Amino acid sequence: xxxxxxxxxxxxxxxxxxxxxxxxxxxxxxxxxxxxxxxxxxxxxxxxxxxxxxxxxxxxxxxxxxxxxxxxxxxxxxxxxxxxxxxxxxxxxxxxxxxxxxxxxxxxxxxxxxxxxxxxxxxxxxxxxxxxxxxxxxxxxxxxxxxxxxxxxxxxxxxxxxxxxxxxxxxxxxxxxxxxxxxxxxxxxxxxxxxxxxxxxxxxxxxxxxxxxxxxxxxxxxxxxxxxxxxxxxxxxxxxxxxxxxxxxxxxxxxxxxxxxxxxxxxxxxxxxxxxxxxxxxxxxxxxxxxxxxxxxxxxxxxxxxxxxxxxxxxxxxxxxxxxxxxxxxxxxxxxxxxxxxxxxxxxxxxxxxxxxxxxxxxxxxxxxxxxxxxxxxxxxxxxxxxxxxxxxxxxxxxxxxxxxxxxxxxxxxxxxxxxxxxxxxxxxxxxxxxxxxxxxxxxxxxxxxxxxxxxxxxxxxxxxxxxxxxxxxxxxxxxxxxxxxxxxxxxxxxxxxxxxxxxxxxxxxxxxxxxxxxxxxx
Numbered sequence: 340x341x342x343x344x345x346x347x348x349x350x351x352x353x354x355x356x357x358x359x360x361x362x363x364x365x366x367x368x369x370x371x372x373x374x375x376x377x378x379x380x381x382x383x384x385x386x387x388x389x390x391x392x393x394x395x396x397x398x399x400x401x402x403x404x405x406x407x408x409x410x411x412x413x414x415x416x417x418x419x420x421x422x423x424x425x426x427x428x429x430x431x432x433x434x435x436x437x438x439x440x441x442x443x444x445x446x447x448x449x450x451x452x453x454x455x456x457x458x459x460x461x462x463x464x465x466x467x468x469x470x471x472x473x474x475x476x477x478x479x480x481x482x483x484x485x486x487x488x489x490x491x492x493x494x495x496x497x498x499x500x501x502x503x504x505x506x507x508x509x510x511x512x513x514x515x516x517x518x519x520x521x522x523x524x525x526x527x528x529x530x531x532x533x534x535x536x537x538x539x540x541x542x543x544x545x546x547x548x549x550x551x552x553x554x555x556x557x558x559x560x561x562x563x564x565x566x567x568x569x570x571x572x573x574x575x576x577x578x579x580x581x582x583x584x585x586x587x588x589x590x591x592x593x594x595x596x597x598x599x600x601x602x603x604x605x606x607x608x609x610x611x612x613x614x615x616x617x618x619x620x621x622x623x624x625x626x627x628x629x630x631x632x633x634x635x636x637x638x639x640x641x642x643x644x645x646x647x648x649x650x651x652x653x654x655x656x657x658x659x660x661x662x663x664x665x666x667x668x669x670x671x672x673x674x675x676x677x678x679x680x681x682x683x684x685x686x687x688x689x690x691x692x693x694x695x696x697x698x699x700x701x702x703x704x705x706x707x708x709x710x711x712x713x714x715x716x717x718x719x720x721x722x723x724x725x726x727x728x729x730x731x732x733x734x735x736x737x738x739x740x741x742x743x744x745x746x747x748x749x750x751x752x753x754x755x756x757x758x759x760x761x762x763x764x765x766x767x768x769x770x771x772x773x774x775x776x777x778x779x780x781x782x783x784x785x786x787x788x789x790x791x792x793x794x795x796x797x798x799x800x801x802x803x804x805x806x807x808x809x810x811x812x813x814x815x816x817x818x819x820x821x822x823x824x825x826x827x828x829x830x831x832x833x834x835x836x837x838x839x840x841x842x843x844x845x846x847x848x849x850x851x852x853x854x855x856x857x858x859x860x861x862x
């Protein structure tokens with residue numbers, strides 16, 4: 340057995356010890372003592388074993404990998420063949436990483452191997468990675484620890500696949516916000532810090548988006564009737580360009596009248612909902628996967644496929660949207676109530692038979708947040724906080740479908756192109772930056788497609804405010820009035836600033852997230 344580690348020319352495990360170990364492992368999995376293993380044995384058996392990553396999503400893959408006879412069960416012979424082949428692969432990778440040839444993987448060696456695979460991680464993350472395998476707590480990983488922890492990983496033995504569980508990627512939401520899904524409280528905190536900074540940095544673009552969505556008095560090129568049917572195309576083009584520039588000047592002038600801080604109006608609420616929204620969505624997604632697996636009559640969450648993940652993601656999005664929606668409505672009404680058209684008072688005095696009129700800008704009494712909440716509660720109580728909920732929930736599933744399909748298409752296209760360029764050689768999975776780029780593109784496309792629903796939701800939320808005094812009987816009324824007055828383009832007001840913030844928000848989120856993980860780990 341040439342793949343076994345040696346020290347001083349002596350095998351650390353002879354053939355007898357090797358066979359005894361495999362038989363013992365098989366017996367521990369075969370807790371019912373039937374002489375063969377089923378998927379249920381593997382699932383429950385892994386949970387009983389120490390030092391093994393017991394994850395249900397691997398059970399189906401593992402059974403398929405070991406069950407060479409394809410009869411749905413695994414006997415000792417099949418199990419032994421799998422174990423020996425897997426150990427050969429693990430030994431090969433172990434030796435490749437072990438540059439010091441001391442049969443121990445040092446933190447520095449793992450860091451180099453991970454970096455070669457496109458994974459940049461901090462020293463605390465390396466230490467955490469080592470601790471998951473380091474049974475004797477000596478700070479390094481020997482082959483026995485490496486083998487025992489990774490033996491039941493059914494996928495290809497690569498450092499990328501092994502470290503995959505620690506990989507975190509930013510996601511673009513239906514509103515163009517960039518978030519990072521949490522795995523525990525520490526990652527949730529890091530994601531919240533990154534989200535808070537990125538949302539604050541791009542708050543002016545979000546403010547501009549909501550302002551444009553709620554404005555109906557700004558001239559739209561599609562509804563301009565000033566052009567006669569006999570006008571030339573050149574005149575038409577110049578007129579539309581002029582209208583576009585004029586609109587932009589009007590918007591910035593109106594917002595700037597409220598001061599620089601007006602561009603950050605409502606950002607506090609936008610930041611406040613980051614952590615609960617991420618936590619609820621992640622929790623709901625995990626519970627939805629279990630529910631979908633149950634409906635599909637399988638105990639293996641990993642076997643629900645893309646359709647199952649799509650359904651789970653949609654359900655998770657619906658639950659998080661519903662739970663966090665009052666904050667979203669509150670934020671929108673704050674943006675539409677303050678700094679839109681600052682309240683003014685006019686005072687006229689007479690001096691030497693001359694009338695002098697002075698106009699001063701006054702701020703609304705009390706805090707705008709509290710005043711807005713009180714006003715919402717007085718009108719329709721708790722229902723006021725859920726205005727526009729239906730169009731918001733309707734957009735969740737089509738957004739998830741587009742986002743997932745475009746992401747998978749981009750990722751597979753990238754892998755295919757890389758494989759062709761490398762002469763057909765197998766390549767590693769895309770790096771974090773490539774995956775992040777694919778996620779930004781897919782999220783932006785999905786958000787663009789369901790954007791009209793976002794506009795309808797915003798107008799329902801903002802109705803009756805100084806920024807949007809119109810009133811509606813429901814979503815259909817919004818659609819009808821918007822189309823009649825503003826045409827098709829009216830449904831896409833604010834789309835450009837919404838998409839413009841995706842790239843800077845993603846970059847800021849990713850960089851701050853990595854820094855936050857370092858700081859939190861050091862603490």
